Amino acid sequence: xxxxxxxxxxxxxxxxxxxxxxxxxxxxxxxxxxxxxxxxxxxxxxxxxxxxxxxxxxxxxxxxxxxxxxxxxxxxxxxxxxxxxxxxxxxxxxxxxxxxxxxxxxxxxxxxxxxxxxxxxxxxxxxxxxxxxxxxxxxxxxxxxxxxxxxxxxxxxxxxxxxxxxxxxxxxxxxxxxxxxxxxxxxxxxxxxxxxxxxxxxxxxxxxxxxxxxxxxxxxxxxxxxxxxxxxxxxxxxxxxxxxxxxxxxxxxxxxxxxxxxxxxxxxxxxxxxxxxxxxxxxxxxxxxxxxxxxxxxxxxxxxxxxxxxxxxxxxxxxxxxxxxxxxxxxxxxxxxxxxxxxxxxxxxxxxxxxxxxxxxxxxxxxxxxxxxxxxxxxxxxxxxxxxxxxxxxxxxxxxxxxxxxxxxxxxxxxx
Ligand SMILES: *Cc1c(COP(=O)(O)O)cnc(C)c1O
Numbered sequence: 001x002x003x004x005x006x007x008x009x010x011x012x013x014x015x016x017x018x019x020x021x022x023x024x025x026x027x028x029x030x031x032x033x034x035x036x037x038x039x040x041x042x043x044x045x046x047x048x049x050x051x052x053x054x055x056x057x058x059x060x061x062x063x064x065x066x067x068x069x070x071x072x073x074x075x076x077x078x079x080x081x082x083x084x085x086x087x088x089x090x091x092x093x094x095x096x097x098x099x100x101x102x103x104x105x106x107x108x109x110x111x112x113x114x115x116x117x118x119x120x121x122x123x124x125x126x127x128x129x130x131x132x133x134x135x136x137x138x139x140x141x142x143x144x145x146x147x148x149x150x151x152x153x154x155x156x157x158x159x160x161x162x163x164x165x166x167x168x169x170x171x172x173x174x175x176x177x178x179x180x181x182x183x184x185x186x187x188x189x190x191x192x193x194x195x196x197x198x199x200x201x202x203x204x205x206x207x208x209x210x211x212x213x214x215x216x217x218x219x220x221x222x223x224x225x226x227x228x229x230x231x232x233x234x235x236x237x238x239x240x241x242x243x244x245x246x247x248x249x250x251x252x253x254x255x256x257x258x259x260x261x262x263x264x265x266x267x268x269x270x271x272x273x274x275x276x277x278x279x280x281x282x283x284x285x286x287x288x289x290x291x292x293x294x295x296x297x298x299x300x301x302x303x304x305x306x307x308x309x310x311x312x313x314x315x316x317x318x319x320x321x322x323x324x325x326x327x328x329x330x331x332x333x334x335x336x337x338x339x340x341x342x343x344x345x346x347x348x349x350x351x352x353x354x355x356x357x358x359x360x361x362x363x364x365x366x367x368x369x370x371x372x373x374x375x376x377x378x379x380x381x382x383x384x385x386x387x388x389x390x391x392x393x394x395x396x397x398x399x400x401x402x403x404x405x406x407x408x409x410x411x412x413x414x415x416x
Pocket of ligand 1: 172
């Protein structure tokens with residue numbers, strides 16, 4: 001792989017080769033990551049990166065955009081067909097920029113937004129004070145019920161009535177249950193708010209039909225393309241036709257210059273892949289695997305937040321093992337299992353430490369692992385967490401993890 005690069009720039013080539021090994025040898029349980037297909041990687045690495053195409057298909061500011069127009073038109077048509085939406089902008093470079101554009105398209109700075117509390121599953125762009133969102137807009141938040149650890153729709157409605165937000169945003173980075181989009185629509189209508197659904201984490205599950213679609217309810221939908229959707233790094237904004245012009249100008253020229261035509265091509269490839277029957281099976285397997293993993297970990301005495309999962313991820317409360325989320329992350333990493341610490345609802349520990357782990361199954365499912373393999377992975381996790389940080393015990397698990405993963409090909413690396 002990468003023969004020309006290896007000759008011309010051995011340092012970068014070596015780092016890429018190391019990461020190919022890392023991605024192959026380790027068990028990747030990062031809920032926001034995945035393995036893109038060879039076709040997606042080829043489009044991402046194509047010469048379309050050379051093209052400036054400011055503007056939109058048929059209305060460009062540069063000459064020579066006919067192939068860029070073909071690519072972008074295909075991406076737009078495919079994603080609208082995939083999610084049943086009226087309008088799509090496929091130029092956003094990232095999920096954060098898509099959210100920025102969605103806010104710019106519908107609000108003026110200083111307006112009010114109601115979003116999910118960050119330490120209970122929301123995203124930085126849903127009102128963090130260190131993010132543009134918290135600096136430009138006034139936020140109030142909703143969270144989860146203390147007992148059930150599911151979204152407190154009643155409290156959300158009460159806050160919406162008092163706060164009167166111009167926009168309500170839902171969607172999460174660390175929430176394992178089905179989101180009731182109809183309920184959000186009802187409250188948005190009652191208080192006259194625009195409804196934005198940020199489906200970044202669950203887009204692939206929605207495309208595969210295993211999570212209800214926000215399309216009938218949302219005014220705007222933003223999403224990354226690189227998480228469960230298995231596309232290239234990037235994002236999209238879907239909307240009702242009445243918002244399309246404002247969304248387009250909020251992306252370009254308001255917040256971006258030229259689009260990444262190579263990334264748009266790769267998005268188009270991913271949208272076509274996500275429309276296949278095989279992708280429906282993949283999405284169903286992600287959820288079945290998450291439920292199997294959660295069940296096996298619970299069987300081993302770990303507490304799963306909200307008692308389980310309906311989607312691709314779970315939050316694991318590791319305080320029952322007398323360790324912190326940070327210690328659990330470090331321990332698993334030493335055992336060849338990659339996951340991230342994450343705050344659990346009402347976490348007594350600070351965000352740099354936390355009491356939880358976020359585990360997701362999109363990447364391992366892309367490697368063809370099934371429910372029996374989730375039992376094996378749960379076994380590794382439980383053994384590692386009980387190893388008390390012992391180096392030799394963790395090294396032993398690491399070598400067994402490597403042997404285990406060697407039986408599974410990796411899309412884009414050792415498979416298609
Ligand atoms: C990942 C994510 C984003 C941001 O995506 P980036 O591409 O990292 O900027 C936004 N919202 C939610 C809910 C996410 O999970």
